[in-house]
Amino acid sequence: MRNMESVGLSRHRVRYESFGGILSSTDPPFLAWVDRTFLRDAGYEESPLWHTDDPGYLSAPTEAHFSITEKCSSGCAGCYMDSCGETAVDLSLEEVKAVLDTLRAMGVFHVALGGGEAFERPDFEDIAAYCREIGLVPNLTTNGQRMGDREIGICRMMGQVNVSLDGLESHYGVNGRAGSFERADQALRKLRAAGIAAGINCVVSVKNYSHIKDIAEYACTRGLAEIEFLKYKPSGRGKDRYPDFALSQEMIRSFYPRIQEIAASLPVEIKIDCSFIPAMMYHHPPLEELEKWAVAGCDGGNMLLGIRSSGVFSACSFISNNDAESALSLKTHWHTSAHLSRFRRWTQNPPEPCASCTYLTICRGGCRAVALYYNHDFSSPDPECPFVYDYMCCKGALK
Numbered sequence: 001m002r003n004m005e006s007v008g009l010s011r012h013r014v015r016y017e018s019f020g021g022i023l024s025s026t027d028p029p030f031l032a033w034v035d036r037t038f039l040r041d042a043g044y045e046e047s048p049l050w051h052t053d054d055p056g057y058l059s060a061p062t063e064a065h066f067s068i069t070e071k072c073s074s075g076c077a078g079c080y081m082d083s084c085g086e087t088a089v090d091l092s093l094e095e096v097k098a099v100l101d102t103l104r105a106m107g108v109f110h111v112a113l114g115g116g117e118a119f120e121r122p123d124f125e126d127i128a129a130y131c132r133e134i135g136l137v138p139n140l141t142t143n144g145q146r147m148g149d150r151e152i153g154i155c156r157m158m159g160q161v162n163v164s165l166d167g168l169e170s171h172y173g174v175n176g177r178a179g180s181f182e183r184a185d186q187a188l189r190k191l192r193a194a195g196i197a198a199g200i201n202c203v204v205s206v207k208n209y210s211h212i213k214d215i216a217e218y219a220c221t222r223g224l225a226e227i228e229f230l231k232y233k234p235s236g237r238g239k240d241r242y243p244d245f246a247l248s249q250e251m252i253r254s255f256y257p258r259i260q261e262i263a264a265s266l267p268v269e270i271k272i273d274c275s276f277i278p279a280m281m282y283h284h285p286p287l288e289e290l291e292k293w294a295v296a297g298c299d300g301g302n303m304l305l306g307i308r309s310s311g312v313f314s315a316c317s318f319i320s321n322n323d324a325e326s327a328l329s330l331k332t333h334w335h336t337s338a339h340l341s342r343f344r345r346w347t348q349n350p351p352e353p354c355a356s357c358t359y360l361t362i363c364r365g366g367c368r369a370v371a372l373y374y375n376h377d378f379s380s381p382d383p384e385c386p387f388v389y390d391y392m393c394c395k396g397a398l399k
């Protein structure tokens with residue numbers, strides 16, 4: 001019998017799944033998919049889930065992205081949440097706690113707190129503390145425009161804090177206000193000085209594509225834990241500005257070799273988000289390489305869940321749930337929501353060229369937010385995938 005403590009896992013939790021379970025450790029931090037034999041050997045009792053059919057999705061998300069406020073003073077042109085200033089109406093503290101209780105009861109491990117700008121909620125400290133109290137690991141994405149003693153105190157409760165940064169100095173462009181880069185830079189310096197695990201979220205668009213290596217180099221000079229490159233999405237205000245910000249086909253096709261080159265030359269952990277997976281698959285990477293990047297394609301409504309500041313959940317933060325289902329009812333809705341089901345079932349009847357694509361089970365047809373933007377059709381494949389683009393060109397559907 002394997003004993004978790006004897007292998008150095010003093011702070012861990014297991015959630016049963018039909019295939020076995022998910023092991024979550026906070027020290028060292030990781031999530032691992034383990035089979036039934038592993039759990040039996042570790043002394044865990046049998047789960048009723050081990051005697052049911054695999055439903056094809058997890059018993060709960062592993063991570064929920066919770067926008068705890070719609071409020072944000074930055075006013076960035078491409079904000080994926082369409083966050084704003086004084087008019088925002090958010091859940092009350094008690095309602096936020098009730099949503100967090102629901103997530104904990106379902107067995108969610110991580111909650112990525114964001115907004116809007118989470119620091120603009122006066123009760124953010126109570127929310128962060130409550131996550132820890134009930135055993136959820138909170139992580140934070142912030143614009144880094146304020147990082148005083150209060151904010152550092154809150155950040156100490158986080159597993160990781162990522163500051164949004166899409167360019168350096170005069171290339172910092174998310175809101176274009178004087179001093180914004182300097183404030184984000186100061187925030188990162190303070191986080192590092194306080195010994196808090198910090199990184200950068202860099203939204204990649206046509207505006208900063210030629211600067212992404214500079215941003216990764218900057219992350220190294222600041223001694224940051226990671227930089228995550230996220231594709232600019234047609235969501236919120238970002239939808240209106242998509243023609244101005246979207247990456248070109250040429251950029252999408254050169255993205256993965258460029259990222260490989262950056263990762264090979266710089267000592268910082270590079271991550272890429274789910275919507276970049278078709279850009280990666282275009283280069284036919286071997287399976288071992290995918291494992292190294294720990295990437296998964298569109299996993300909205302399975303590993304991922306988005307929750308808006310209104311309390312409405314959706315399969316991911318970049319998609320709306322037109323049925324406006326409340327996160328307070330997630331324990332039931334997780335299994336019954338038609339919105340979530342459409343995400344999970346997408347690969348069961350995919351259109352070409354995804355149907356014949358070797359990478360379908362990994363990629364899952366690319367980004368639904370991008371497909372909806374271009375085609376107004378949830379069932380269509382991501383037209384920014386180079387394979388899809390070439391297929392559509394052959395069919396004469398693209399000029």
Ligand code: SF4
Nearest residue numbers: 274298300316367368
């Ligand atoms: S729709 Fe899918 S691929 Fe796009 S951001 Fe959401 S989870 Fe990722």
Ligand code: SF4
Nearest residue numbers: 354357363365366385
């Ligand atoms: S063809 Fe479809 S499944 Fe294959 S990489 Fe492109 S979007 Fe993904």
